[in-house]
Amino acid sequence: MIEEIINKNGKEYLKVELIQITQKNKKFYISKISAKRFLKIYTVEPAEYDIERQANFASSFEDDREYYEHLMNNDKERINKKSFQRPSNDTRVSEIKNFLNTNEIGLFPNSIIVTCDLLNDKIGECNIAFNEVDSFENRPKSAYLEEIDNNIFLYIPYQKDSVLVIDGQHRLLGLKAASKEVTEDYELIITFIIGFDRSIVANLFYTINYTQKSVNKSVLYHLMGEFSREIDKMAFMHGTIKILNEIEESALYKRIKMLGNVPKSLSNEVRKQMTISQAFLIDYLIGYISKEAKNSIHQPIFYYYYKSENMRIEIIQFLLKYFDSIREALPEQWDNVDEYILTKTVGLGACIKLLPFLYVKMFIDEYQMDPKKIVQINVNTLKNHLKGIETINFSKSGEYGSVGSAGSLNKLKKQLIENIDFFQADNYEDFLRVFKENYLSKYKKWLTKYL
DNA sequence: CAGCTTTGGCAATCGGAGGA
DNA sequence: TCCTCCGATTGCCAAAGCTG
Incomplete structure (x- = not known):
């Protein structure tokens, strides 16, 4: 799978090949990205992520009463910040770090679920080559989805905070803390939930993090x-x-x-x-x-x-x-x-x-x-x-x-x-x-x- | 003293048993 | 078959205790 850093108008982008997955007539994508690079572009805090979407996001809480109430009861401050993620748990991160450093089969075979804002949402087109698209100056953190002849690529601004993690925060923090030898050639499976309304993503997050049953x-x-x-x-x-x-x-x-x-x-x-x-x-x-x-x-x-x-x-x-x-x-x-x-x-x-x-x-x-x-x-x-x-x-x-x-x-x-x-x-x-x-x-x- | 493990209490959850 | 109760198990937290 293609994964490379490219340059457009003096700005770096991470170009990754995507595979489309269809479930219940909805589409999302998976990709393979090196941990080293991914650690540079992810965020868990959508707070200043895309100011334009914050209003939508806030209203999504009313749609999802449970999620809203959960936040309401637990942490007033987090409502203001509209954070997706639970606060990280140091013990868990340290466990994961040790797991990666010491376990010979220290693998994450399950994917990290992320979302990112798309420039395409505005223009509604995927079949224009990235090269021909005008620069993203007004939305510097938005990615671009290119879909030409069944070849799908995502161009993510190669900078901090351009990808928002929905599920996998602890694994990423563990990776960050793990030794260089581990992260050097570690690859991650990334699931991109993109092109959906924030409320849908918020709902998905809620389902994954709060209602999932742990394995016996x-x-x-x-x-x-x-x-x-x-x-x-x-x-x-x-x-x-x-x-x-x-x-x-x-x-x-x-x-x-x-x-x-x-x-x-x-x-x-x-x-x-x-x-x-x-x-x-x-x-x-x-x-x-x-x-x-x-x-x-x-x-x-x-x-x-x-x-x-x-x-x-x-x-x-x-x-x-x-x-x-x-x-x-x-x-x-x-x-x-x-x-x-x-x-x-x-x-x-x-x-x-x-x-x-x-x-x-x-x-x-x-x-x-x-x-x-x-x-x-x-x-x-x-x-x-x-x-x-x-x-x-x-x-x-x-x-x-x-x-x-x-x-x-x-x-x-x-x-x-x-x-x-x-x-x-x-x-x-x-x-x-x-x-x-x-x-x-x-x-x-x-x-x-x-x- | 910082960073950990252990401890003890309690809450949440699960599965089985027994009754309706 | 469904529902409720109950004991067993697991999860979580914070305080106390240890180690380097």
Whole structure:
């Protein structure tokens, strides 16, 4: 696809080839533009964008009552500025930046949706070659659409603020913040919604940004795992969860909602026991193979094994043994899902959060800091280390039975530490102090060798 | 101290169960 | 079949805590 900078009357334009897409008898266009160039011409603020159109734009709010009210309730100032975009979210931008910088498959396969003002709107013609059109002096930021013999080109003034972003603000900010190596040869799919009235564009924006449903996270993780060629973290986690759910010896056998919901085809008994979602398990376990968690109190205890592909199986076997030891320690609570929350989000989540403390303490106190020895541990030993867990009330009517939140999950984790004999802790705070001083520093130092 | 992660509370949303 | 209720899950925010 053609993409080049051209010069007309001493002014630079970005000439891009467009492909026309027709949906419901409406036309819009897609194109491929290098990120480097696109970052120079986009804006997210239509405020001074085209003064002539502001009146139209303002009246469009009345047409779209919901959008209007939304702005009204949320932010008076933004009504004045008539901004399309939500304020950017720094955390999200930084996530995207890291995604681009560190992920080998850091791709944006979905398009950035933009609009721009057209000079054609005034003259109503597309079949006049750009070269023959008079200069744009009165509307310096308007682009020109040229449509001759099915060849469609858009000539965008090569300057700041000539293209207005409707969807994709965060991706662009992330790209901007990403390293030079990333942006240098990064190409973007751009969808141009052009030639429509502003009210239509405003409506589209509203639909995209406020009413779109986010994908069920479990489905997303599932797809990422199944389709990525690399055995990356997500694929590995996906495989791990599958094994936990699919082999009969696993304590979580047929207990995991693999796509975030329970298949109707299964019997009621089986369905009832599916108490934990795939997405949740991945969220809570993935930190243990991520070196980014190296400063967390929940150490990446499995990173050492994850790093060498032939040792990854140890992680799965360790997890199988760990969950099995909990089941053996609390068989009634494990299986009776009507009465107990042990295998639900809060219960199992707390057990997962407990694991790094247990692992690190065993690793140092009992296994001479030898990662190959600790994975040979058996279920009985683990079970013994959990002694005291039976004193905790996992019942549905108890303290942790009602509200499913990260908060109550953490409270339960604290109580686990306090009640399990192995940790020799009267209270969580004291334990944490000792743990940081005598264990965490030692473990971190050991792990650093492999990061 | 700046820039982060963790925490805890709560709101929004979803899917399943049971009743009309 | 549709509707409502309820628990589980996910999302969001701000305060507190950490790290370099």
